[in-house]
Amino acid sequence: xxxxxxxxxxxxxxxxxxxxxxxxxxxxxxxxxxxxxxxxxxxxxxxxxxxxxxxxxxxxxxxxxxxxxxxxxxxxxxxxxxxxxxxxxxxxxxxxxxxxxxxxxxxxxxxxxxxxxxxxxxxxxxxxxxxxxxxxxxxxxxxxxxxxxx
Amino acid sequence: xxxxxxxxxxxxxxxxxxxxxxxxxxxxxxxxxxxxxxxxxxxxxxxxxxxxxxxxxxxxxxxxxxxxxxxxxxxxxxxxxxxxxxxxxxxxxxxxxxxxxxxxxxxxxxxxxxxxxxxxxxxxxxxxxxxxxxxxxxxxxxxxxxxxxx
DNA sequence: GTACACGTACTCGGATAAGACGTGTCCGAGTGCTGGGGG
DNA sequence: CCCCCAGCACTCGGACACGTCTTATCCGAGTACGTGTAC
Numbered sequence: 001x002x003x004x005x006x007x008x009x010x011x012x013x014x015x016x017x018x019x020x021x022x023x024x025x026x027x028x029x030x031x032x033x034x035x036x037x038x039x040x041x042x043x044x045x046x047x048x049x050x051x052x053x054x055x056x057x058x059x060x061x062x063x064x065x066x067x068x069x070x071x072x073x074x075x076x077x078x079x080x081x082x083x084x085x086x087x088x089x090x091x092x093x094x095x096x097x098x099x100x101x102x103x104x105x106x107x108x109x110x111x112x113x114x115x116x117x118x119x120x121x122x123x124x125x126x127x128x129x130x131x132x133x134x135x136x137x138x139x140x141x142x143x144x145x146x147x148x149x150x
Numbered sequence: 151x152x153x154x155x156x157x158x159x160x161x162x163x164x165x166x167x168x169x170x171x172x173x174x175x176x177x178x179x180x181x182x183x184x185x186x187x188x189x190x191x192x193x194x195x196x197x198x199x200x201x202x203x204x205x206x207x208x209x210x211x212x213x214x215x216x217x218x219x220x221x222x223x224x225x226x227x228x229x230x231x232x233x234x235x236x237x238x239x240x241x242x243x244x245x246x247x248x249x250x251x252x253x254x255x256x257x258x259x260x261x262x263x264x265x266x267x268x269x270x271x272x273x274x275x276x277x278x279x280x281x282x283x284x285x286x287x288x289x290x291x292x293x294x295x296x297x298x299x300x
Numbered sequence: 301g302t303a304c305a306c307g308t309a310c311t312c313g314g315a316t317a318a319g320a321c322g323t324g325t326c327c328g329a330g331t332g333c334t335g336g337g338g339g
Numbered sequence: 340c341c342c343c344c345a346g347c348a349c350t351c352g353g354a355c356a357c358g359t360c361t362t363a364t365c366c367g368a369g370t371a372c373g374t375g376t377a378c
Binding site for chain 1: 151152153154155157158159161162166180181182183184185224232233237238239240241243244246247248249250251255261262265266268269270271272273274275276277280285288289290293294297
């Protein structure tokens with residue numbers, strides 16, 4: 001199970017955006033973090049589709065957070081980049097093969113799928129407990145703001 | 151983020167093996183669940199490498215669980231198939247680009263990585279709370295045993 | 301009747317292709333600023 | 340001095356290749372059982 005590397009980029013970008021007072025272009029965000037400009041742009045589009053950041057076109061344009069950083073959880077960013085569908089997808093193999101269970105036993109969710117769903121729920125709950133604002137507190141925001149002004 | 155489909159197969163196979171009294175060949179496990187024989191064999195090898203199931207060669211051979219099903223957690227099976235490495239891999243982009251943090255600020259783990267690690271820990275804890283024996287209780291084990299004897 | 305040796309059928313195991321997805325890149329369309337000219 | 344307009348540079352956005360991992364398959368090596376034979 002592997003999470004897209006773009007998630008890390010997106011979270012860091014959100015932290016930077018939470019400290020910016022003006023729109024920040026995707027190319028600037030890329031050079032700030034030392035990553036590919038064009039590929040980061042792709043992920044920022046995903047943030048825009050999810051309603052987390054808003055792009056401004058034209059000169060002096062860039063991305064701005066659409067909500068206060070306290071109201072953006074890490075889970076929001078992860079799901080924006082990685083997709084909202086769960087990692088485990090039950091293919092209902094309990095209904096296939098020689099020991100296929102009869103349909104009347106399959107009204108309830110498969111026990112395997114339930115365990116996986118519970119685990120993913122715990123994962124999401126943990127991610128949603130931290131906001132971008134919380135994360136920003138663990139970084140050197142003063143230096144971040146200084147670099148953003150220059 | 152996607153989990154390997156083989157995880158579902160492996161968990162169901164472990165449930166079946168917990169009800170079997172004799173070794174069950176991989177080809178039998180495949181036809182019982184209606185999945186590819188050869189591909190399932192590959193995943194069963196992973197279970198063997200992880201010390202969960204043991205293969206027996208020759209005629210009347212097959213796989214047998216190496217531990218009582220109460221002592222095999224769903225997490226054990228998931229990690230055997232999907233690998234033990236975490237889904238999120240921090241690439242330390244806080245040390246790259248224009249706003250690279252100085253090394254003395256990087257002795258502690260990156261805040262982003264910490265949030266992800268905590269979430270995955272919650273996920274693993276949830277998965278380890280359920281054993282193969284618990285799962286077997288949610289299936290029709292009597293029918294399973296009947297089919298296995300035939 | 302018993303023990304041994306052989307043949308066979310079955311098992312696992314690793315090495316080998318095909319497909320899907322994440323990763324990375326490129327160029328075109330659209331927009332807001334800015335400088336110059338006219339009123 | 341103020342307003343309007345054209346040009347421009349910059350931005351985003353979607354369409355296009357590449358590499359890697361998951362998925363899927365095949366064939367060979369090895370082993371335990373069953374049978375036939377010799378003692």
